[in-house]
Amino acid sequence: MFSKLQKIKESILEFFIRGSGILIILFVVLIFLFLLKDSLFFFKSYPLKDFFTQKKWLPISEPPSFGIIPLLLGSIYVTFFAIIICVPLGMGCAMFIAEVAPSFLRNILKSFVEILAAIPSVVLGFIGIVWLGPLVKKIFSIPTGMCGFTGSLLLAFMALPTIISISEDALRSVPYTYKEAAFGLGATKWQTLWRVILPAASSGIIAAIMLGIGRVIGETMVVMMVTGNSPIIPSSILEPLRTLTATIASEMGETVRGGLHYFALFSVGLILFIITFIINFLADLFLHRSKK
């Protein structure tokens, strides 16, 4: 009797967790379909070719021009420089935490990294406007501090916690026997870290970088506040630029449901979704490889 009850209980529980698993997949698929549906409405009245070849984003002009190139390049520029800045910094920090730091320091550092992750992006954006922007302007003697570089710096800051904690995990999950073998062969601590542990953890580290990119390209508030939002095709990172996310955030409120502009923003969202999906997919691929 008792075991029967137990069985029913377990099968109900199993049903629920299976349900939540499937539900998540369902959500992602539904979001994708939702974006796709509204984007198709857009491409019905605006040629797909123009969307990808027009060089101007003028949503409220008559006739409007929805060229995604400046926005796409804006996002790519900011992300690229943010990653260049935060990968060496994050890797250094992860290596220090995982292999070098004494345990008390490791705990302090880890909690600081967690606090870093908890800073709201609007606060970072505010710091960017009042302090970092003017500083960047002064250092590079450019016309305005509201440029891609200021955004990249702040985004690098935001991606650091992701990169640090995942690569630290990857470094720590390298079997201890590797280390013992390296030391046994007479390798120094640095040689072991650089030539043995790092290559062994490389898949996990690449996954960390990928997830960092995903974090950066999807960030909205900071870039909207500090990059100036000019829809130009940027020729340098020290110029103002406009990203995909900032465009959606600052224009969505103004559109009326069912208008062309409204659907155009959904198409921008679809592009963003596809980009982040590919990046996350690649990250997952590398993470799986590191587990094997």
Place this chain on the structure above:
Amino acid sequence: MKRCLLIILFLIGCAQPPQIQEPSGFIQVKGSDTLVNAAQKLAEEFMKEYPYIFVAVTGGGSGVGIASLINKTTDIATASRRIKNKEKEIAKKWNVTPYEIIIGFDGVAVIVNKKNPIKKLTIKQLHDIYTGKIKNWNQLGEYNSSIVALSREVSSGTHIYFKERVVQLDNKKSKEEFSPNVLLLSSNQAIVEEVASNPQAIGYVGMGYLSSRVKALAIKDEGDYFLPIPQNVIEKKYPLSRPLFMYTDGEPTGIVKIFIDFVLSEKGQKQIEEVGFVPLRSRDVFQTPEN
């Protein structure tokens, strides 16, 4: 169970009487970033008089307000520009009839950093700056440095007003656009912050955002140069003068009407004046001898 029921009955008993006696409810006011401080101040004063009506104020831009009115997510839309014909058509499709109320006047002030020696500009020069034809301050005076032109986002009524008035020079057929190099910032305050810290910058904001941290320029169209001060807006001398609006769905009724009446009352108009805009009555006084 019984006790629960008793408590609920008791609570209902408590809540009922004041609701019957006082006008009560919830009003959502959404839209213009230029007007957001004024609307907030009006709401606070209003709630002192009608403690059972709660007024919530949000910004976002005039476009956001009008879109919300059409999407039926706000009771009152504030706007620093008139509703567009296109928006009226869409509103009709969604069964919304925007009802226009002018609540005051504003001059769009053109501001620069206090270190910038320039004091005045013509509309034409302003036009050339914002379309990218003038790129350096030395084309306008002695100050040699490139110009950083700041604008508001496309959801802003001030952006659209400025585009029609300055970029397209009031010509409805003009296809001119803001130069793509113009920076688009999300609020009046962001423009004030950047101008206050950057000597190369120029921007435009509603009069309510002027302060001693930035310098407002005198603007000339056909007549003389005029500063954006209430007197010049009242006398229609300042070339970038414009009305400020509230829109409701149909003629206001119920608590929304109480609020609108308050905005148009002497007390409400005083709040608008205190925030830095021009109240209605002063324009009336001026208009009477003219008509």
